[in-house]
Amino acid sequence: MQRRVVFENKWLPYLLLAPQVAITLVFFHWPAAQAIEQSMLLQDAFGLRQTFVWFENFEVVLSDPNYLGTMRVTAVFSLAVTVLSMVLALLFAVLANAHIRGRSAYKTLLIWPYAVAPAVAAVLWLFIFNPEIGVLGRALNNIGLRWDYRLNDAQALFMVVAASAWKQVSYNFIFFLAGLQAIPRSLLEAAAIDGAGPVRRFRTVTFPLLSPTTFFLLVVNVVYAFFETFGVIHALTKGGPGKATETLIYRVYLDGVINNDMGSSSAQSVLLMLVVVALTAIQFRFIERKVHYA
Amino acid sequence: MSNRLALAAGTAVALALLAGPAAAQKVQLEFWHGLPQPLGGQLEQVVQGFNASQDKIQVNPTFKGSYPEAMQGAIAAFRAGNAPHIVQMFEVGTATMMAAGPAIKPVYQLLQETGSTLDPKSYLSAVAGYYTTPDGKLVSMPFNSSTTILFYNKDAFQKAGLDPNAPPKTWPELIEATKKLKASGSSCPFTTSWPTWAQFEQFSSIHNVPFATQENGFKGLNAELKINSPLHVKHLQTLIDMQKDGLFKYAGRDNAPDALFPSGECAMQMASSGLRLRITKEAKFAWGAAMLPYWPDVKDAPKNSIIGGASFWVMTSPKRTADEYKAVAEFLKYLGQPEVDAKWHMDTGYLPITAKGYEAAKAAGFYDKNPGADVPYLQMARSEVTENTKGLRLGGLPEIRNIIQEEMEKAFQGQQSAQQALDTAVQRGNTVLRNFERANKG
Numbered sequence: 001m002q003r004r005v006v007f008e009n010k011w012l013p014y015l016l017l018a019p020q021v022a023i024t025l026v027f028f029h030w031p032a033a034q035a036i037e038q039s040m041l042l043q044d045a046f047g048l049r050q051t052f053v054w055f056e057n058f059e060v061v062l063s064d065p066n067y068l069g070t071m072r073v074t075a076v077f078s079l080a081v082t083v084l085s086m087v088l089a090l091l092f093a094v095l096a097n098a099h100i101r102g103r104s105a106y107k108t109l110l111i112w113p114y115a116v117a118p119a120v121a122a123v124l125w126l127f128i129f130n131p132e133i134g135v136l137g138r139a140l141n142n143i144g145l146r147w148d149y150r151l152n153d154a155q156a157l158f159m160v161v162a163a164s165a166w167k168q169v170s171y172n173f174i175f176f177l178a179g180l181q182a183i184p185r186s187l188l189e190a191a192a193i194d195g196a197g198p199v200r201r202f203r204t205v206t207f208p209l210l211s212p213t214t215f216f217l218l219v220v221n222v223v224y225a226f227f228e229t230f231g232v233i234h235a236l237t238k239g240g241p242g243k244a245t246e247t248l249i250y251r252v253y254l255d256g257v258i259n260n261d262m263g264s265s266s267a268q269s270v271l272l273m274l275v276v277v278a279l280t281a282i283q284f285r286f287i288e289r290k291v292h293y294a
Numbered sequence: 295m296s297n298r299l300a301l302a303a304g305t306a307v308a309l310a311l312l313a314g315p316a317a318a319q320k321v322q323l324e325f326w327h328g329l330p331q332p333l334g335g336q337l338e339q340v341v342q343g344f345n346a347s348q349d350k351i352q353v354n355p356t357f358k359g360s361y362p363e364a365m366q367g368a369i370a371a372f373r374a375g376n377a378p379h380i381v382q383m384f385e386v387g388t389a390t391m392m393a394a395g396p397a398i399k400p401v402y403q404l405l406q407e408t409g410s411t412l413d414p415k416s417y418l419s420a421v422a423g424y425y426t427t428p429d430g431k432l433v434s435m436p437f438n439s440s441t442t443i444l445f446y447n448k449d450a451f452q453k454a455g456l457d458p459n460a461p462p463k464t465w466p467e468l469i470e471a472t473k474k475l476k477a478s479g480s481s482c483p484f485t486t487s488w489p490t491w492a493q494f495e496q497f498s499s500i501h502n503v504p505f506a507t508q509e510n511g512f513k514g515l516n517a518e519l520k521i522n523s524p525l526h527v528k529h530l531q532t533l534i535d536m537q538k539d540g541l542f543k544y545a546g547r548d549n550a551p552d553a554l555f556p557s558g559e560c561a562m563q564m565a566s567s568g569l570r571l572r573i574t575k576e577a578k579f580a581w582g583a584a585m586l587p588y589w590p591d592v593k594d595a596p597k598n599s600i601i602g603g604a605s606f607w608v609m610t611s612p613k614r615t616a617d618e619y620k621a622v623a624e625f626l627k628y629l630g631q632p633e634v635d636a637k638w639h640m641d642t643g644y645l646p647i648t649a650k651g652y653e654a655a656k657a658a659g660f661y662d663k664n665p666g667a668d669v670p671y672l673q674m675a676r677s678e679v680t681e682n683t684k685g686l687r688l689g690g691l692p693e694i695r696n697i698i699q700e701e702m703e704k705a706f707q708g709q710q711s712a713q714q715a716l717d718t719a720v721q722r723g724n725t726v727l728r729n730f731e732r733a734n735k736g
Contacts, residue, residue, distance in 0.1 A: 044733045045390050046397045047373050066722075132482075132545075132559050150546045151706050238547060241703035258362055259693040260369075260390060261729065 032273065038266035045260040057267035066243060067251070067268075074247045077161060078225035085165040086217055089172030090210075094202070096173075097180045107177065114170035118231030125163040125236060149237065153244035156237050160245050163236060164229040172217050179213035180206070211291045219283055226276055248272050320352045321621040324378035327355055328364035328604065329438070332571075336641050337438075344628045351621040353380075361387070361604065362692065368609065372397050377609035379622050382437070384604045385424060386691035389511065391607050392433060393689065393734040399608040399619070401626065402431040408616075410623040412630065420598050420674045421647045424685035425605050428512050435626045438638070439603040439645045440568040441670045442492045444587065448580035450561035454478035461584035465532065468562070468587045472541035475561045482560040484536070485543045487551045489702055490695040491602060492564045492586075494521055497529060499683040500586055502594035506727075511687035515731040519723045521698070522716035525592065530705065530712040537706055544706050547699045555581075566602060567670035570643040583666035585673045597677045600685045603644060636660075645670050689730025694723045 007013050039057055043050040061067050096106045113121070131137040131148045140147035149156040183206060191201045207214075230249050233239060239246035239254065246254075252272065256265030329337050334357050341355045358364040361384035368381040383391055391398055405412055414422055414432045425434045448458035454474040462468035472483035486492050498505040503525055508517035536542035543560065545551035555563035556576035564586065573581060588595035606629070608622055628634060635651030638644060640660050646652040652671050655661065661668045677683070688694060698719045705715035 042733055044393060045369055046394045047369075048395055048397065049734070132554060132557070150550075151544055151703060153707065240547060240700065241707065242700045242709070254693075254696070257366055258696070259690060259726075260365075261690075261693075 035266045035269045035273075038262050039270045040263075041266075042263050045262075047262075053263070057263045058271070061264055061267050061271065069243055070246050070248055070251050073157070073243070073245065074226070077157065077164075077229075077245070077247055078222060080161045081164045081168065081225040081229065082218065082221040084161065085168040086172055086214070086221060088165070089169045089217075090176050090214075092169070092173050093176035093180055094206075097177060110173050111170050113167060114174075116167065118167060118228065119235050121167050122163055122232045122235030125159065125166075125232075129159055149241075151241050153241060156241055156245050160229070160233050160236055163232045164225065167232070168221060168224055172221065175213050175217055176210065179210045183209050208292050212293050215283070215288060215291045218287070219280060222279055222283075223276060226272070248275070320350060321617055323351060323353045323380065323618065323621055323625065325353050325355045325380045325382075325625075326358045326364055326368060326378045327382040328358060328361040328384070329382070330357070330360070333438075333568075333642055336638070339641075340629070340634060340638060343634065344625055347628065348624070351624060353625055365390075372609060372611070375612055377611045379609065379614075379618060380625070381607050381609055382604050383434070383607050385439075385602055385685070386695065388425060388434070388605070388685075389687050389689045389691065389730070392687070393515075393730075397610060398434075399610050400427075400431065400433040401435050401608065402433070404608050404619060404623055404626075408620045408623040410620075410627060412627055416630065416648050416650065418645075418647055418649065418671075418674060419679045420683065420685075421601055421645070423679050424601055428509070434605040434607045435629065436605050436647050437603070437629060438642070439601040439647050440566045440643075441599045441601055441645060441674055442488065442496045442564055442586060443567050443599075443669050443673060444584045445555050445563050445565060445569065445573060446582055446584060447555070447558065447561045448582050450475060450478070450480055450558075450579070454480070454561075458580070458582065461582060462562075462587055463585075464590045465587050466590070469532070469536065469541065471562070472536065476540055480561045481540075482543045482545075482554065483541050484562040485545045485551050485554050485560045485564075487549050487563065487565040487569070488602075489544070489547065490698040493529065493533065493702075494526065494698060495686060496586060496599050497526070499598065499600045499685075500588050500596050501525060501592045502597045502680055502682045503592075504682050505686055506688055509681040510684065511689075511727075512681070512684060515689065515727075515734060517688060517727060519694070519720040519727070521723075522713070522720045525589070527712050527716055529589075530702065530716060534705055534712055544702070547696070567645065568603075568643050570667065583669045585669060585676075597683045598675065598679060599673050600683060601645070601674070643667075645674060688727060689734065690726040693726050697722045697726070 040052060040054055041050045042053045042056070092106075092110055096103050096110065100106075116124070126134065128134050129137045129147075129149060131141055131150075137147050146152075147155065149159050187205055187209075188201055191205050196204065226247075227249055229247065230253065233245055233247060233250050234253075237245045239250050248268065249272065252265050252268045255261045255268065259265075325341065327334065327337055338355045341353050345352055356378075358367045361382075364381060365383060365387055368377060368383075371377045377397070401412075404410075412432075414426070414430070417436055421436045421439050422432060425436055426432050444461065446461050451458040451461075451471075454471075454477065456471055456474055462471045468484065475483035495505060498521070503523060504510060504520045506517040506519050506521075508514045511517035533542055533544075537544060543554075545554055545560075549566070551560075551563070552565060552569055552572070554560040555565065555569070556573045558577070558579055567583075570583070585596070586599060606626065608619075608626075630648060632648060632650035632654045635646050635648050636654035636658065639646040639651060639655055640658070646655055652668075656668075701710075701715040701719040701722075704710050705712055710718070
């Protein structure tokens, strides 16, 4: 029954692949190779003097207690952002998928935040949460709750998590909604006839059928939390107070751009790359088994 | 028809080719800067002024993003053999640039080679000192310089029963004032922008104590931080206590707290003298400017404060010609002229960097019309420069500034004591200094 597409021309497949391969080579493999090279060099800012130091940059980074702290922050932050944004998005998608009045308006409104650039999103949150100029920040202080994310680790972390998750909810929402709409109505109706209530139908029919979407979003969200939340953190807390909101990617920026330490920054990029490769591998190896592709 | 068109086009090209050499006689200089609007526009006006003042040289200014971004850009361009002729670099990047060896041409050397003269003594010693070698040779061209001063809300002072024309001169007086301000209902009697620059770098200079060994790093790359001295610890402890009592508010890193004074939220704020422009525009109350307070029990206090801001660096490139260097020297000389200096000072709120520039601004009646605008200059010029008040020459200073801010934030949250905070800051800062020393040796 399987139909196989066979290319007559030997070179055509390579030609068709070439643009993609070229882009990957130039924009991923080449810089990645440079990062690996730099991670073993000790250099001044201008690259005038350099010494090959093998894995010293890695040793220094990994034995730095602050780096381990940053790893912890990243783990908490990524987990919180991923869980929060996916759970909320799923909830919204289920609600917007129900037969309610004006649901297309809800859908449109829920998708909007995705179009907001991270830095702009952060400024919006600043106007909400800043203790002096933020609407909510002022209100909290006025009713006697001491709200000041500049001097409170937990509040700062909460704020960057909320801002980052908020940005991602829209994206997840679109995918969940599409996933929900692809579920055959007949299955749900059959379950209903068999006497399953809404919660049970969701748990035993909808959620398993959504698992490919959920799995895809899990991978995407973890990568998002690791790499694309830089703008939010930069605009809101700059990693502070102390190092309470400094994630791995933010530290790569600090060491590379602000501190001009290319060796350490490159070593951290390589480590970060390994972490994400490992995470993705784990996800595909262990979680994908539970995914049911229809 | 199409033939005629081709002919016309051909003629146009030929004319352009003929005109080419005439236009190319002007030496073109690339100048990268890191000042956003509105200051960037003011800077470009200075450049236009130079371009209009003669017909041999054309300087092309380009905004390259914030100071760190402009620095990254210049470094990347140098690595590609394509560095701009001149780049504006913030003061904390001075040590990095000085260590850049062949990438830069020190100003004194440029002047020597091009047979130009420029009297370093015409510059304020506390300004030029930041950018000179230990034996007094100018390495980069001072330009936009600011310092930290104290802004205070005269209306709030009045309300608290304080004399609006007698701002606090010392820390005990300042603390007394914050108590009265708080009693009169102020939710933020006092805050600081640039926590590291104002509370540690300026603080050390004013009290004539070292920020780091080796004359704050001027004498060598092997400097070590000294900011865990009893005086520094006492100062941080004072701030922590004031924060607890609601007399002081830590409001974020670098210039993030800048908005708090102009908005009327905080009654007193230590900030860059460059904040003046914004306060003038935004403040809806009477305000004044004062010199930084000091601890009267410290023997040598108060000394001059140190600068912030940026200077201009001459960069090298394999393609540079002698004519281009000559043109660069002309441009740098133009910047130090009293009229240029005074105009820049009056337009922007940056310091006049020459005594003549200050005199020119005075003669123009600037300080009569803007009382207090001379405070930064007077604070800079109030004493002879000592080895502790020349400025800082430390590699990785941007990183050290962040480290100090991080440790302060932990101390303000009660996670550690003032002593612990500064001990850790010294230890982490010294690691940065040792790495810089290693990467820039030989």
